[in-house]
Amino acid sequence: MRRRILLAALVIGLLVTAGASALTIKLGSLAPVGSPWETAARRMAAEWERISGGSVTVKLYAGGIAGDEPDMIRKMRIGTLNGALITVTGLQNIFNGVKTLSYPLLLRNDAELSYVLDRMKPFFSQEIQSRGFQPVMWAPSGWVYFFSRAPVVAPADLKKEKLWVWSGDPDEVQAYQAAGFQTVSVAATDLMTSLQGGMVDALVTSPLVAASSQWFGIAGNMTQMKLAPLWGAGVVSMKTWSQVPADLQPKLLDAAQKVADSLAPDLQKADSQAIDVMLKYGLKISPVPAATATQWADLLQKTFAPLVGRTYDRQSFDMVTQYLAEYRKAHPGE
């Protein structure tokens, strides 16, 4: 009798297992194949599959084959795509408060970014969830700097250069222009041609992107001033996330964030290698003296302040500045 019960339990167990439907999450990303971000996404996919015992699998569509970031967000809304690793530029299409962390010269270093981001995560998550997406990881990705044809140390140097503004945000373009900068808006795919043809002289980007796109071959001067952090997040549509068993959700979130955290050293190494290679091929780095850094801070503060409440969500901005003040008070002299 006991053997029969055991056999029945085994059969039922097998039937339940066979009947459980596996969830496949289609995840898009602009990250090129072979890049640290793509590798991290694949590690996350492998971890999720392992933790879920194969009931949650991830198919990664990297290198932009799932479209650009606004396109991926649209596809997630209609269900063609289930998730995406996106930069803050794409993420602001879901909730523009996230852009506050990239406000020029607001955050100064990784420690400040880490402190503020950790405290902003619950608020950002709530806002993003209310718009139909579950953030699964937050990934800082280095810093952006000015790269220019002629050396740029002070704001007056940059005003002589034609500055490429990618965002396409008319408010941002107007703000730069009001501050006396000459701005040019062209598609990223036309940037090299514009640099070669003299339509564009300067841009804001990370060393890794400047090297891999070879823009530094023309904009061969880098201003040694961290302008803003570059960061991104992984999101999954709530419709898909709700299909992940509740007991698995925290485990998957934890695994994803661990992978994102392990990415930081790889990216720092990649940025540093990129700078080494660019230096070998003629990049010149212009240091910015402390007094000039203050000039930059004053000017960019005046330039971007009118955008708070429009391009930069007011509530997010106030929270970020409050946490930043808190951090600086606890770490004077940093």
Next chain:
Amino acid sequence: MSRGTARAGWGVAGLLFAGVLCSCSINQLAVRTVGGFLAGSGQGTVFTGDDDPELVRDALPFAMKTYESLLDADPGNAPLALATGRAFVSYAFAFVQTPASMLPAGQVDEQKAGYLRAKKLFLRGRDYVLQGLETRHRGFRALLDRNEVAAALKLTRRDDADYLYWTAAAWMAAFSADPFDFSLIVAVPRAVALLQQVNAWDDAYGAGSVQEILISFYGGAPADMGGGEDKARAAFQRAVTLCGGRRAGPYLALATSVSVKNQNADEFRDLLGKALAIDVNADVPDRLVNIINQRKARWLLEHVDDFFLTEGGES
């Protein structure tokens, strides 16, 4: 020491010296002979015409080390340097990079290790070919390292085509194995310039070998770095014409670059179907590479939904 003994001593020394000279010459002659044979055999079909990839996979490392030993003894032997480099590049492509590319998606670290090993072998192969080029044209390597490509190419002649082709092939293959190695990213235009020089000398070189590499480059690189779909398709048409449609490589190159980029799964299947329809026994010199490429084509077709978002229906 008596005069007689001294004379005898010089005589022995002389004999020894002559013997050393003689053995050196014999060794050198032997090295040159074997090296010449091996360098020549690289042109044959002993490896490339085989129909058993596993046999070649197991045999090539011994051949590669033999090449290296001979080259070590005769470093100025340019044809041997070329053959050595070619063996390393071929082995890395067929038996390291390609198998790594077909590992299950979850084997992230194993795949990365495979790609990095392939990159090392490609660069080792490139350096051997450059050693041969340097023997033929002193100063070539330094000019190339300084990014003075035009000046470097001015040193070369039409009969350097094999050297330029294999240098470029190795360099671009290394880049494909590790596309985030910045020292390789900045070198890509140099590799393309070498290929274009070969193409300028002979646009039918290697029955479309140059075009075959350019399909992937044009199909994958952004427009502002010299890429473009039209260029990729033109290179594809020319490659297929030149090889008479008997090589699977051009079909795979277009399918995995342009078709994937355009998310055109129908074209992807069509191209891979054509690659699989090739009779591998019809063209002995390309038999091995066609067999390996057909294995890859089958794998790609089995994993089509890994490359096309809309395959398998909406979620």
